[in-house]
Amino acid sequence: xxxxxxxxxxxxxxxxxxxxxxxxxxxxxxxxxxxxxxxxxxxxxxxxxxxxxxxxxxxxxxxxxxxxxxxxxxxxxxxxxxxxxxxxxxxxxxxxxxxxxxxxxxxxxxxxxxxxxxxxxxxxxxxxxxxxxxxxxxxxxxxxxxxxxxxxxxxxxxxxxxxxxxxxxxxxxxxxxxxxxxxxxxxxxxxxxxxxxxxxxxxxxxxxxxxxxxxxxxxxxxxxxxxxxxxxxxxxxxxxxxxxxxxxxxxxxxxxxxxxxxxxxxxxxxxxxxxxxxxxxxx
Amino acid sequence: xxxxxxxxxxxxxxxxxxxxxxxxxxxxxxxxxxxxxxxxxxxxxxxxxxxxxxxxxxxxxxxxxxxxxxxxxxxxxxxxxxxxxxxxxxxxxxxxxxxxxxxxxxxxxxxxxxxxxxxxxxxxxxxxxxxxxxxxxxxxxxxxxxxxxxxxxxxxxxxxxxxxxxxxxxxxxxxxxxxxxxxxxxxxxxxxxxxxxxxxxxxxxxxxxxxxxxxxxxxxxxxxxxxxxxxxxxxxxxxxxxxxxxxxxxxxxxxxxxxxxxxxxxxxxxxxxxxxxxxxxxxxxxxxxxxxxxxxxxxxxxxxxxxxxxxxxxxxx
Numbered sequence: 001x002x003x004x005x006x007x008x009x010x011x012x013x014x015x016x017x018x019x020x021x022x023x024x025x026x027x028x029x030x031x032x033x034x035x036x037x038x039x040x041x042x043x044x045x046x047x048x049x050x051x052x053x054x055x056x057x058x059x060x061x062x063x064x065x066x067x068x069x070x071x072x073x074x075x076x077x078x079x080x081x082x083x084x085x086x087x088x089x090x091x092x093x094x095x096x097x098x099x100x101x102x103x104x105x106x107x108x109x110x111x112x113x114x115x116x117x118x119x120x121x122x123x124x125x126x127x128x129x130x131x132x133x134x135x136x137x138x139x140x141x142x143x144x145x146x147x148x149x150x151x152x153x154x155x156x157x158x159x160x161x162x163x164x165x166x167x168x169x170x171x172x173x174x175x176x177x178x179x180x181x182x183x184x185x186x187x188x189x190x191x192x193x194x195x196x197x198x199x200x201x202x203x204x205x206x207x208x209x210x211x212x213x214x215x216x217x218x219x220x221x222x223x224x225x226x227x228x229x230x231x232x233x234x235x236x237x238x239x240x241x242x243x244x245x246x247x248x249x250x251x252x253x254x255x256x257x258x259x260x261x262x263x264x265x266x267x268x269x270x271x272x273x274x275x276x277x278x279x280x281x282x283x
Numbered sequence: 284x285x286x287x288x289x290x291x292x293x294x295x296x297x298x299x300x301x302x303x304x305x306x307x308x309x310x311x312x313x314x315x316x317x318x319x320x321x322x323x324x325x326x327x328x329x330x331x332x333x334x335x336x337x338x339x340x341x342x343x344x345x346x347x348x349x350x351x352x353x354x355x356x357x358x359x360x361x362x363x364x365x366x367x368x369x370x371x372x373x374x375x376x377x378x379x380x381x382x383x384x385x386x387x388x389x390x391x392x393x394x395x396x397x398x399x400x401x402x403x404x405x406x407x408x409x410x411x412x413x414x415x416x417x418x419x420x421x422x423x424x425x426x427x428x429x430x431x432x433x434x435x436x437x438x439x440x441x442x443x444x445x446x447x448x449x450x451x452x453x454x455x456x457x458x459x460x461x462x463x464x465x466x467x468x469x470x471x472x473x474x475x476x477x478x479x480x481x482x483x484x485x486x487x488x489x490x491x492x493x494x495x496x497x498x499x500x501x502x503x504x505x506x507x508x509x510x511x512x513x514x515x516x517x518x519x520x521x522x523x524x525x526x527x528x529x530x531x532x533x534x535x536x537x538x539x540x541x542x543x544x545x546x547x548x549x550x551x552x553x554x555x556x557x558x559x560x561x562x563x564x565x566x567x568x569x570x571x572x573x574x575x576x577x578x579x580x581x582x583x584x585x586x587x588x589x590x591x592x593x594x595x596x597x598x599x600x
Contacts (some may be wrong), residue, residue: 028384035381043369090442111366119359120329120382121351233397273349274332278294279323 029122029129036130039135045102045140053142056096060087061149068154078233080154081162083143086229088147090220091167093177094200101181101198102196104131105189109277120185124272128182132265136174143170147176165230169223176257178263188191211243221246222253229253284308284472285329285434292324293495301496302338304357307432309470311460313483315491316517317447319494323362324475326438329474330359330389342434357386360423362439362476368412372403372422376429398422400449410525416443425450428459435459441482453485460525470482478518515539515552518559519575522567525549531566547575 031160043049067083068075076252104127108114147166151159180203184195208220215221225246228234246253285307293300300321316322327333331347331354338402340347348352367375375395385393386568398407401421411419420443427435437456441449460473477483483490483505491501522528529541529549535554546551553559556579567574 031384031386032382035378039370039374039378042374046369112361112363113359113365113367113370115332115359115363115367116379116423119331119357120379121355121384123354124349126382183568210372274334278299278333279327280308 031124032120033129033133036126037133038130039137039280040100040134041130044134044246049099051137052099053096054143056092057145058149060084060092060146061153063087064150064154073153075156076158078224078231079280080156081227081231083137084147084150084166085169085223088143088150088166089223092143092146093139093170093173094204097135097174097178097181098196098200099136099192100138101131101178102185102192104128104182104192105275106185106192106270109189114277124275127134127271128186128272130266132178134179136171139174139178140167140171145172149187165227168230171224172226172254172257173219174222175261176222179261179268180204180219182268183264183271186275188269196259209244216256219257219260220281222260224252224255226253284343284470286339286340286476287325287328288341290328290335290340292328292333293336293356295588298496299333300328300335303493303496303498304338305498305501307472307474307489309472311457311473311475311486311488311490312479313486314474314476314493315478315480315483315490316476316493317478320493321440321492323495326359326436326474326476327492329434330354330357330436350424355430356433358427358430358435360427360437360440362442364416365419365423366410369410370413371408371410372398372418372425373407375422377428377575379426380429385430393429393431394425396445397425400455401425401428402448417445420444421448421452424456432471433469434474436474436476438476440475441479442478449482453482457486480594513554516556516579517556518553518556518563519576519578520549520551520553520563520574521547522549523547523573523575524570526568528563528566528572531570533558535562 064075064080064083066088089245105114107117117127120126138245143198144163144167147170148163151163151166156162177200180199181192181196185192185197188195202217204220207214208218209215224244225248228237228245229250234242287303287305290303291301296549303325307547313367314322314325324462325370327348328335331342331350332400334348342351342353343356345353347357354466365375368377373394376398377390380390380393381387395407398404398421403418403421403425406414406418411422414422416439420440425439434468436457437469440456444452456475461469462471473486473488474484474489489501489503492499493581500510503512503565520528523544525547526549529543529551530550532538533541533556535553535558537553537558538551539554540552551559560577561578563577566572
């Protein structure tokens with residue numbers, strides 16, 4: 001058998017690896033994660049998904065317009081902000097993440113791509129983190145646009161600082177909740193949507209409103225507390241409402257969301273590392 | 284290179300692979316078996332997608348499950364069709380190469396080169412949804428080979444290809460195996476699971492036959508033939524008096540059993556078919572039997588495979 005010289009191509013066209021000029025093969029989680037994120041965003045840029053995103057972006061503005069028309073003396077600023085908060089960092093972000101983050105594994109199984117990805121070094125983790133990155137980016141863009149339109153329609157005084165605050169809440173909401181939805185997505189891939197809705201209701205909107213230690217581990221408590229802090233409402237709130245927010249400063253709330261996201265993602269990644277899907281064709 | 288020691292994989296109450304022990308060195312290996320035999324489960328264990336319930340799998344001396352060091356040296360082309368519709372083959376293969384640890388530029392270069400090699404040069408920018416199954420199969424193959432693995436695992440790789448494409452890709456894969464020792468001094472291994480035996484033979488691969496999750500035979504095609512030769516083979520005789528012929532051949536040395544199929548067919552299991560044939564000729568002349576047909580067992584690899592399947596299922600001899 002003839003041995004090709006270093007860097008030359010053999011009969012089959014395969015190149016001698018010792019002489020090739022491209023970079024050596026190495027495992028890079030960051031590179032793989034960015035590759036997945038780019039690929040997932042490419043998937044999201046479809047007519048159907050763009051239409052859905054457009055609806056998500058204009059829905060809060062439509063609600064605010066309807067409310068403003070019924071209010072004879074114009075909307076109270078605090079009420080408008082509360083409504084936009086409920087519509088955007090809560091509803092739009094939740095719905096956006098249900099569509100983009102929940103199918104992280106189920107979509108790949110359905111497309112027959114899971115098997116290609118799971119056999120790559122770090123492919124499983126890159127899939128989770130890349131999809132997380134894509135979901136956070138996509139949902140944040142849609143939600144920030146929704147917040148901007150809603151503030152514009154509500155004709156709230158000093159709109160720009162308000163949009164900035166809402167944008168920060170949107171980013172924190174997507175960071176935390178995308179990680180929260182990652183767990184049911186890897187544990188129950190085929191029931192991820194239902195499981196995530198249940199998690200959202202039970203964890204975020206039930207446990208999150210229980211004034212006890214259990215609500216410390218919810219994103220909704222942190223976001224509410226940040227809203228109250230940044231809007232300067234703390235002194236205005238009645239005592240019973242004070243129980244539903246955390247008295248710690250803003251940086252603690254932000255750090256708590258980031259830590260919560262990191263822990264949830266870490267657990268989801270570990271679970272995904274060990275997930276096995278039987279080859280249903282043969283079984 | 285690769286060893287499985289008493290490996291069993293159970294899915295609930297279903298046994299995917301049952302107590303398989305095999306050691307494979309570099310070079311080409313064919314894994315043969317009918318649908319549901321456990322081929323894909325076995326490949327799943329080798330490629331680190333499944334963890335054995337019992338036993339030990341070692342690839343390059345390490346456990347492959349959730350092991351990036353091993354996974355980066357494996358290329359896998361699964362049997363399932365690629366339903367990623369919107370991406371083009373170029374985008375898809377670049378994506379996979381990047382997941383194997385290459386940077387954007389290197390991934391682009393490798394993907395383009397491999398797609399050219401598998402004959403997708405002109406179709407690499409068309410969405411996968413617009414390609415025929417055969418072309419998608421080529422894209423899958425390119426994705427498995429583009430990162431230059433040391434172990435290439437192909438599950439029904441030539442499924443859906445036309446004969447010309449099949450011939451081309453068999454040649455390509457064979458060359459890949461032949462070029463093994465020339466690449467960086469590291470030997471390469473090819474494992475092909477298929478139920479099309481001539482494809483595996485064309486790859487000059489060693490064979491392992493899997494049935495019901497068990498490895499029932501392994502070796503070269505010749506060794507498997509020898510093994511099967513040691514088992515009784517069936518001779519089918521169509522004549523006008525099968526029962527009287529049966530009486531006569533029962534006494535033939537090597538004859539193990541007889542059975543009748545229909546009115547005119549006698550099937551004799553024997554370890555010495557040549558002696559039986561001589562005896563049949565003698566008896567037929569002596570008794571003036573009208574022999575219409577004498578057919579020996581199929582000696583082709585297909586026939587051997589069929590016999591192993593029947594033997595495993597307890598049918599026939």
